Amino acid sequence: MATGRTHRPATRSRGIPEATVARLPLYLRALTALSERSVPTVSSEELAAAAGVNSAKLRKDFSYLGSYGTRGVGYDVEYLVYQISRELGLTQDWPVVIVGVGNLGAALANYGGFASRGFRVAALIDADPAMAGKPVAGIPVQHTDELEKIVQDEGVSIGVIATPAGAAQQVCERLVAAGVTSILNFAPTVLSVPDGVDVRKVDLSIELQILAFHEQRKAGELAAAGTVVPAAASHQGPAVARRAADQEPVTDQGPDGDVPAVMPT
């Protein structure tokens, strides 16, 4: 789903479904939390609850990785953390460059979840000469002119684009020409890339529009039920309750060229 690549014809078991891959990071986060609390084992039921999925799905997902559980007991937390990390490729160091150091780029540079997952911000790059040398999150910003050199010297294969939409395609081309083969795009554009390069996009605007769609539905249903809906006052229930049945990851680059998030269109 996420790319132009078809992922191996799979002679044998090597065919983890995309939907499963997209959930592995969720499981990993939940497991990491358990690990920090020194919990030795979890059942599929408990872990599923912590990750916000149902247990059958979780077991099926894990079954693609191998048989890492013990019947009647559950899963060993540390062991699973290791196996999932390995499967995701997080046991190695991934140098990442962030291009575009506006508010969003700065937010990403400051993101703490990086280092703990094997990602390292190798460089921050911005087109504004005034930013050059200024440290953001302890990392000095470098000028776009240095892009190719940085990518090659650091062996960067993952690039993050947090520029305005107008600059994104050009930045993308330079990244790819320099050797980057995976791109996370926050700019609201569909990027064209050569075969073999993966692109994922994050788009705030799209998320909000999807929420608006469902919000509208709710209002319609209430109205149809004969209720007057006074804007936001229609909610009555207690603030906390069951876990939402399914919080989808705003992550899947399902279709092509999603609307990215944080810059002016």
Add this chain to the structure above:
Amino acid sequence: MATGRTHRPATRSRGIPEATVARLPLYLRALTALSERSVPTVSSEELAAAAGVNSAKLRKDFSYLGSYGTRGVGYDVEYLVYQISRELGLTQDWPVVIVGVGNLGAALANYGGFASRGFRVAALIDADPAMAGKPVAGIPVQHTDELEKIVQDEGVSIGVIATPAGAAQQVCERLVAAGVTSILNFAPTVLSVPDGVDVRKVDLSIELQILAFHEQRKAGELAAAGTVVPAAASHQGPAVARRAADQEPVTDQGPDGDVPAVMPT
């Protein structure tokens, strides 16, 4: 997919698939660009290319909305813009609050794609008293104490959580208690919400992990083919080429409780 709501048993045509809903914003963006260039009509082929999907999928998607095209001709751009906007609920005003005004919150507040899509930042809210009154993107930051009042006074039904993970659940509960029924969560936590409340999440960390997974695969394939892979120097092709087969939207909250994006875990 994105929520705990099941979307209407659908007596008649009223059952637009989630996958289609998630793509409507893409089409809308592409159509808006065409509209700005005063292009009167598009074929499914052209529009699909601009949105980064294939044309059969696009036609199928549109078929759920109705028959808005003309055989032998294509689709009227303005008319489609209107129909999709209406379907997504963008013809009305959606006041939104952003809770947590760090780099990410500021980036969101500055996002230009808001107003043009019917979204209006009704308030910025932060727990830090030092921020209170300071304008961000022209909007004065208000203290968390005001949250309930703001939501009720402005009739806010959509809330954006851009706080650190530790604060997210509590903020969520207060938003929901005050009347918010849709939440876009950027904090890396699974939120528990009552039935009837939609949650979508955006998570940078998850996106990077999925890219790492595929990146690892590529490296493995090259290695298997007997090639030595010198870090990032393995790319040879031209920088631009065909559009990536499918850039999935990092948007779908597909599974439950995805990992959000931009704060320290």
Add this chain to the structure above:
DNA sequence: GATTGTGAAAGTATTCACAGCT
């Protein structure tokens, strides 16, 4: 007795391919 791992069933989504309209 508890809990995994997994075939088989059910539900969704995508793609094909062409009849039908302009």
Add this chain to the structure above:
DNA sequence: AGCTGTGAATACTTTCACAATC
């Protein structure tokens, strides 16, 4: 002749439900 709209075919995902195992 060109292009949409859509049934039918295919592919993927989730859920069920239970035999296998500890």
